[in-house]
Amino acid sequence: MSIPYSKFKMRIDELKTPLSEIRGLDLSIGYVVEEWEEPQGPTPFPSIATLRKWDHVLLNRYRPLYLPFCDLCCLCTYGKCDLSREKRGSCGLGLSDQQSRLVALVCSIGASTHVSHARELFEKLVERFSRDHPIDLGSQVRVEMPITRLVTGVKPRTLGDLEIVLDYVERQIVQTLASVHTGQEGSWIDYESKVFHLGMLDHVALEVADALQVAALDFPKADPESPLVSLGLGVVEVSKPVILVIGHNVIPAGAIVDYLERMGIRDEVEVCGLCCTAHDITRYEKKRAKIVGPMSWQLKFIRTGVPDVIVIDEQCIYTNVVEEARRIGAVVIATTDKACHGLPERSSESPEEVVEELLSGRIPGALILDHDKAAEVAVKTALKLAPTRLKLKAQLPLEDVVEYAKKCTKCRECERACPQNLPISHAMDRASRGDLVGLTDIYEKCFACNRCEYVCPRQIPVLNVILKAAGEKRSSEVFKIRVGRGPIQDTEIRAVGRDIVLGAIPGVVAFVGCANWREGAVDVPIMAREFAFRRYIVVASGCSAMAIAMYKNDEGKTPYEEFTGEFTPGGVVNVGSCVANSHIAGAVIKIANIFARLPLRANYMEVADYILNRIGAVGIAWGAMSQKAAAIASGFWRLGVPVIVGPHGIKYRRMLLGDGERDEAWFLYDAKTGDKVYGGPVPEHLFYAAESRGEAMIMAAKLCIRPADTPQGRAIKLTNYISLYKKFYGYDKLPQDLHLLIRTESDIPITYKDEVVRFLREVNWRERPSISDPTLLEEVVRKRLKVMK
Amino acid sequence: MSVEYWLRGEIPQPLKATVITDVKVLGGRIKQHKKPVILLGSELYRLERIVSSDIVATIVDIANAVKADLTTSSSDVVQRLDSMGFKRYRVGFPMSVVQKLARDREYDLAIFIGFQYHYEWLLLNYLKHYAYRHLNTLSLEPYGHPNATWTMPSLPIPLWHKNLLALTEVLKT
Numbered sequence: 029m030s031i032p033y034s035k036f037k038m039r040i041d042e043l044k045t046p047l048s049e050i051r052g053l054d055l056s057i058g059y060v061v062e063e064w065e066e067p068q069g070p071t072p073f074p075s076i077a078t079l080r081k082w083d084h085v086l087l088n089r090y091r092p093l094y095l096p097f098c099d100l101c102c103l104c105t106y107g108k109c110d111l112s113r114e115k116r117g118s119c120g121l122g123l124s125d126q127q128s129r130l131v132a133l134v135c136s137i138g139a140s141t142h143v144s145h146a147r148e149l150f151e152k153l154v155e156r157f158s159r160d161h162p163i164d165l166g167s168q169v170r171v172e173m174p175i176t177r178l179v180t181g182v183k184p185r186t187l188g189d190l191e192i193v194l195d196y197v198e199r200q201i202v203q204t205l206a207s208v209h210t211g212q213e214g215s216w217i218d219y220e221s222k223v224f225h226l227g228m229l230d231h232v233a234l235e236v237a238d239a240l241q242v243a244a245l246d247f248p249k250a251d252p253e254s255p256l257v258s259l260g261l262g263v264v265e266v267s268k269p270v271i272l273v274i275g276h277n278v279i280p281a282g283a284i285v286d287y288l289e290r291m292g293i294r295d296e297v298e299v300c301g302l303c304c305t306a307h308d309i310t311r312y313e314k315k316r317a318k319i320v321g322p323m324s325w326q327l328k329f330i331r332t333g334v335p336d337v338i339v340i341d342e343q344c345i346y347t348n349v350v351e352e353a354r355r356i357g358a359v360v361i362a363t364t365d366k367a368c369h370g371l372p373e374r375s376s377e378s379p380e381e382v383v384e385e386l387l388s389g390r391i392p393g394a395l396i397l398d399h400d401k402a403a404e405v406a407v408k409t410a411l412k413l414a415p416t417r418l419k420l421k422a423q424l425p426l427e428d429v430v431e432y433a434k435k436c437t438k439c440r441e442c443e444r445a446c447p448q449n450l451p452i453s454h455a456m457d458r459a460s461r462g463d464l465v466g467l468t469d470i471y472e473k474c475f476a477c478n479r480c481e482y483v484c485p486r487q488i489p490v491l492n493v494i495l496k497a498a499g500e501k502r503s504s505e506v507f508k509i510r511v512g513r514g515p516i517q518d519t520e521i522r523a524v525g526r527d528i529v530l531g532a533i534p535g536v537v538a539f540v541g542c543a544n545w546r547e548g549a550v551d552v553p554i555m556a557r558e559f560a561f562r563r564y565i566v567v568a569s570g571c572s573a574m575a576i577a578m579y580k581n582d583e584g585k586t587p588y589e590e591f592t593g594e595f596t597p598g599g600v601v602n603v604g605s606c607v608a609n610s611h612i613a614g615a616v617i618k619i620a621n622i623f624a625r626l627p628l629r630a631n632y633m634e635v636a637d638y639i640l641n642r643i644g645a646v647g648i649a650w651g652a653m654s655q656k657a658a659a660i661a662s663g664f665w666r667l668g669v670p671v672i673v674g675p676h677g678i679k680y681r682r683m684l685l686g687d688g689e690r691d692e693a694w695f696l697y698d699a700k701t702g703d704k705v706y707g708g709p710v711p712e713h714l715f716y717a718a719e720s721r722g723e724a725m726i727m728a729a730k731l732c733i734r735p736a737d738t739p740q741g742r743a744i745k746l747t748n749y750i751s752l753y754k755k756f757y758g759y760d761k762l763p764q765d766l767h768l769l770i771r772t773e774s775d776i777p778i779t780y781k782d783e784v785v786r787f788l789r790e791v792n793w794r795e796r797p798s799i800s801d802p803t804l805l806e807e808v809v810r811k812r813l814k815v816m817k
Numbered sequence: 818m819s820v821e822y823w824l825r826g827e828i829p830q831p832l833k834a835t836v837i838t839d840v841k842v843l844g845g846r847i848k849q850h851k852k853p854v855i856l857l858g859s860e861l862y863r864l865e866r867i868v869s870s871d872i873v874a875t876i877v878d879i880a881n882a883v884k885a886d887l888t889t890s891s892s893d894v895v896q897r898l899d900s901m902g903f904k905r906y907r908v909g910f911p912m913s914v915v916q917k918l919a920r921d922r923e924y925d926l927a928i929f930i931g932f933q934y935h936y937e938w939l940l941l942n943y944l945k946h947y948a949y950r951h952l953n954t955l956s957l958e959p960y961g962h963p964n965a966t967w968t969m970p971s972l973p974i975p976l977w978h979k980n981l982l983a984l985t986e987v988l989k990t
Contacts (some may be wrong), residue, residue, distance in 0.1 A: 093912065093915070093916055093943060094943060094946070094947065095939040095940070095942060095943050096939075096942050096943075096946065097939070097942075098828060098830075099830045099831055099832065099942070099946070100830075100831070110831040112830070112831045112832050112945075112946060113832070113945075113946050113949060123946055438973075440973070441825070444823060444824060444825040444971075445825050445826070447935070449933065449934045449935075449960075451863070451867060454867055483825065546933065675933050675935070675936045676935065678935070678936055678939045678940075679935065679939065683912060685912060685913075685916055687916065687920075716912060717912060717936075718910070718912075719858065719859050719890055719910070719911050719932070719933070719936055720859040720890060720891065722859075722890075722892050723859075723890050723910050727910070756892040757892055757895050757908055758892075758895060758896065758899060761895075761908070764907075764908070
């Protein structure tokens with residue numbers, strides 16, 4: 029345990045002594061957290077090495093396949109050091125160790141960003157609602173905050189109870205980050221263990237952040253029928269003053285909506301958002317606020333000239349936003365000291381003075397750390413600025429697109445700078461002849477990083493040209509998304525837990541993460557719909573949840589209108605913003621707790637072992653980009669949930685791959701007998717970068733397979749694996765690793781029985797017994813055997 | 818452009834590919850190897866669209882000329898290989914393929930074509946560091962790849978296509 033906590037609390041209503049008279053004194057020593065009925069588990073407040081054993085078990089099976097993004101180390105003045113092949117740096121570190129070290133650094137950044145977000149929410153919301161405000165996440169959520177309970181052993185009841193949890197996470201991140209310093213950790217496996225630790229801490233921070241806002245700001249509380257709201261570049265009413273909120277921390281955006289309501293002018297101003305603040309402002313307001321799109325839609329929207337005022341909070345903000353706003357005559361209001369953007373601070377001035385300064389153009393924006401004041405300034409500025417900016421809301425005439433395209437010399441500098449390597453020159457060539465199809469195609473895949481414009485020797489505003497060419501497409505982007513619902517109900521878990529564990533529900537597929545999609549947003553809804561039709565439970569969060577909305581079926585319905593929002597087979601569940609990812613991890617933990625009755629309290633290893641071996645869940649972070657995404661993924665790995673990333677995710681420096689042909693890696697214990705038995709290569713990988721959507725879908729189906737599947741469950745999962753494989757590669761083909769996944773003849777899917785049996789004969793397949801109670805932990809074996817005696 | 822690697826943001830690595838601009842030299846390098854394998858990426862169709870040509874057929878010609886196996890995860894490529902009656906291929910996901918290339922020593926040359934630039938960049942870097950004792954790598958992309966052992970130069974795509982066809986002829990002789 030790394031944080032001791034005390035139950036000492038005293039209240040003195042009245043105390044008279046010869047020296048003084050005291051009334052109404054509250055005295056507490058240490059942290060005060062109310063006890064709960066469940067006995068303390070083995071690992072409360074785990075420190076770096078507490079779960080190291082579990083990490084090593086995982087890492088000996090899922091070994092890193094290193095994909096160095098840089099062959100050098102330049103972190104200290106010994107360097108630069110050449111680490112290529114088998115060389116080591118001056119400090120003694122090799123290339124593999126260095127990659128794992130960098131992943132630890134990346135995850136430290138991600139986890140600290142989330143905990144910093146949570147801390148800020150904690151301080152603001154406790155100030156506003158008090159420490160005693162109850163954590164009520166919905167009447168159907170009795171097991172609230174399962175990650176926090178599992179990791180720390182604390183069952184928080186009030187906002188104030190979360191302080192000990194935040195203190196713990198912050199201390200652990202500092203401890204773990206210190207390991208990255210030169211001359212500390214020296215082994216890849218222990219760096220990877222620290223990566224897992226940071227991921228686990230990150231999940232706790234996510235859960236704290238979302239519980240705070242759900243409980244205090246009255247977000248939907250595990251509501252499968254949360255309202256549908258508008259999403260897309262075409263949903264904003266440009267005739268009104270427009271306030272665009274960007275980032276992840278909802279408090280400033282919420283203050284804007286509150287101010288508009290107080291003034292009785294909510295209908296006069298458009299409030300729209302990008303990235304997770306957009307999710308959370310719709311969770312807060314539930315009706316009028318609109319979502320423009322995921323984070324990579326920032327320049328796509330700002331360049332339209334539509335926003336009058338841009339209010340930024342924290343994380344994933346385009347960092348040249350002040351300059352971009354200046355180009356369209358808009359102003360920027362920064363609201364956190366983590367992202368000041370060079371703006372002058374105006375927290376102490378009167379709102380009228382700041383509005384006047386902004387309107388006069390003397391300052392391009394302001395840093396205002398008082399959120400209520402920031403809201404007032406944003407609204408007043410938008411109301412006055414909007415009428416003067418109407419002309420700026422229509423950019424670049426279409427004929428200019430052709431003229432600019434004619435200036436292009438096809439030098440391909442733009443393509444060499446483009447992270448997507450898009451064929452811009454070719455599209456410009458077509459556009460110069462009046463054919464804009466190439467540019468429109470590029471628009472779909474472009475995430476508006478603007479690198480093309482910086483390198484163009486002819487100063488062509490390449491991004492503007494692409495955006496203008498796709499103008500019609502942009503304005504037709506009008507979709508519906510279900511507001512993030514927050515946690516999964518205990519009753520929903522009870523209804524599906526058994527079928528998930530036995531395999532009758534083929535799996536839970538979670539679409540999470542950022543918007544760095546290779547083929548644009550469309551891949552995500554295509555995958556989500558496929559799995560929903562196949563009766564998987566589909567859950568989503570963050571930018572991926574937005575992407576799912578950006579698709580319409582033949583009837584014009586988005587997946588959120590087409591499928592139920594319940595956590596049930598065939599459901600498409602939007603849990604909310606990035607921090608709501610905690611509800612996805614929370615759902616799998618709750619399956620172990622509610623269905624299997626495993627103790628939750630500080631019982632991390634046993635629960636993670638259960639999840640890895642029984643719960644067919646997989647994450648698909650198709651556009652994962654950030655350090656936060658890396659930390660979130662790491663939390664899932666330690667918990668036993670594999671994650672697939674898209675092709676850009678390969679840049680996370682290493683994958684964690686199992687090797688189906690390394691038999692010794694796939695032995696585990698049968699907890700009923702204590703015997704070590706072969707469990708098969710399932711789930712085969714823990715972290716995997718797919719090259720294409722088809723590959724990701726096939727892999728996702730495969731990674732839902734678990735050692736504990738019943739024969740019927742395994743057959744259902746294999747049916748999906750085989751049919752997806754056939755769908756992409758041809759109906760005469762079978763996956764070539766089937767013999768490793770079929771334990772007994774009862775596992776063979778009836779639909780494909782004849783051809784599978786033929787295949788098994790060809791490869792000399794032999795039956796291997798299936799295991800009903802698999803575990804990787806000796807402790808679990810001992811526990812089971814003790815119970816049986 | 819031709820002897821430069823493709824990406825403008827490329828940071829020079831200590832071990833860099835040799836850019837081969839002469840297709841005869843390139844053909845010679847390939848022929849030096851006894852067990853080549855060609856990895857076809859899922860983005861081959863983008864190149865085909867630009868040059869309006871059947872590049873899969875060209876790769877099959879190369880594979881036949883040097884008796885190379887093919888491996889791909891592209892459903893489009895698989896269908897076309899089937900329609901051509903080409904049998905010496907496997908459906909393989911790139912991550913698993915490079916894992917096996919490093920482990921099994923089944924091949925001595927891995928030839929890459931049709932991948933997303935950064936994806937191939939990193940697959941090649943894995944092989945550069947962890948399979949170099951038994952495996953050389955070659956990029957046949959129109960984009961110079963620094964992490965291969967050898968790479969074709971960064972060239973305009975029509976010119977690259979011309980070189981690819983010329984290489985096929987060199988290998989057939």
